[in-house]
Amino acid sequence: MNLPNVEETIVLIKKLVEIPSPSGNTEKVISFVEEYLADFDVQTKRNRKGGLIVTIPGKETTKHRMLTAHVDTLGAMVKEIKPSGRLKLDLIGGFKFNAIEGEYCQIETSSGKTFNGTILMHQTSVHVYKDAGSAERNQANMEVRIDEKVSTAEQVRELGIEVGDFVSLDPRVQVLDSGYIKSRHLDDKASVAILLQLINNVVKEKIELPYTTHFLISNNEEIGYGGNSNVTAETVEYLAVDMGAMGDGQLTDEYTASICVKDASGPYHFGLRKNLVKLAEEYGVGYKLDIYPYYGSDASAAIRAGNDIVHGLIGPGIDSSHAYERTHKDSIEETTKLLWHYLQADMVE
Incomplete structure (x- = not known):
């Protein structure tokens, strides 16, 4: 059994999270994936x-499988250019301003x-605001401080910034000797890296899959409809590969x-x-x-x-979803192993 090398998968995760790709602006990351697959x-x-x-x-062409993972991430758009030269945001995807x-x-x-900036x-x-700690973290109170010499809306517009421009978050990715990977957007670029490595391995090892298999790298999952189309009439099983959510009352771990x-x-298909x-x-x-x-x-959207x-959902366990996330190489490896065997197994009877 020649599974994908987990260290190589982590290198790929790092490359993916460093490419800005908020939902609605994913051309660069999709092009990266295309280039990765070009040699296969x-x-x-x-x-x-x-x-x-x-x-x-x-081997079987009348029954298909489909696996999906998404490259789009949370982010924001410029909602308003304030008279002070700061930007008001409108969030993309289901996360909170405090995160x-x-x-x-x-x-x-x-x-x-x-242009670079900081969300504050x-x-x-x-030293100025008595309610600095107690004020609500919301659209009205939070803004982007642009790292340019601007103090009016007109100066901001002279830079070329306008309402509707995309705002992406710095992933701050770290790969630690302890095996942990810390970064924004591990949801769901960790899973994308796993699928790409599996495709690599299937081709490299000359594995004949039991069923024609489609891999959808979707780009609108965070807004609800990334994987709801392009499902062939022959597709029987549809498996979303996405992060496992951790927290109180959850069994999922890293x-x-x-x-x-x-x-x-x-419920997913029993x-x-x-x-x-x-x-x-x-x-x-x-x-x-x-x-x-x-x-x-994506499976529930489909x-x-x-x-x-027949729909299902698996993935690596990721802590602090939709914030500064973390997982461990063990979870990447176990998820990869399960998918490797799934790809070569019989379907649900």
């Missing part, structure tokens, strides 16, 4: 939404120019693969879940079953769109 003998095509579909023919206070960011104009409370200075049994969309558990136990994969109470995936499929 695989069929790729973009869908009209800008996502990428990779197809590997299998980005003090974060470095990058503003990308429609012409492609980029308007009332940040404790060292095993998380198999989701239910999220906010409802038969597919049982098959995944069977594979994990047969091949000694560390796993946890879990429920994610405030969560939806079900809502009316696709007649």
Whole structure:
């Protein structure tokens, strides 16, 4: 069994998280994925939404599998240029302002120019504002301080910055000797790296998959509809590979693969879940079953769109989702192992 090398997967994760890709502005990261796959003998095509579909023919062509992971991330848009030259934000994706206070960011104009900034409370200075600690972290109070000599809205517009420009967060990625990976956007670029490495291995090892298998690198998951299309009529099983959510009452950890049994969309397919558990136990994969109470995936989006499929969700366990996230190489390795065996296993009967 020649599994993908986990150290190589982590290198790929680092490259992916360093490419800004808030939902709605994912061209650069999709192009990176295309270039990564260019040396492999695989069929790729973009869908009209800008996502990428990779197809590997299998022994059985009348039944297909589909796996998906998403490269789009949380981010923001310029909502308003304030008279002070600061920017008001409108958030992209389901996260909270308190999770980005003090974060470095990058503003990308429609012409492609980029400017650095910092996301701060308007009332940040404790020497000036009595409510610096107590004021609500919300759209009205938080703003971007641009790292340019600007103090009026007119000066900001002279830079080329305008309402609707995308704002991305500095990932601050760190790979530690202890095996931990800390970064923003491990949701879901950790899973994307896992899928890309699996594709690499299937091609390199000349593995004949039992079923024609599609890999969708989706680019609109954070806003709810990344994986709801491009599902072939032959697709029977649809497996989303996305982060496992950690917190009070959760079993998911940073060292095993998380198999989701239910999220906010409802239960995932019981038969597919049982098959995944069977594979994990047969091949000694560390796993946890879990429920994610405030969560939806590309697989649930595909079900809502009316696709007649068997759907599931697994992924590496990630701490502090939608904030400064962390996982461990053990979870990356266990998730990779489970997916490697899944790709070569029989479907749900």
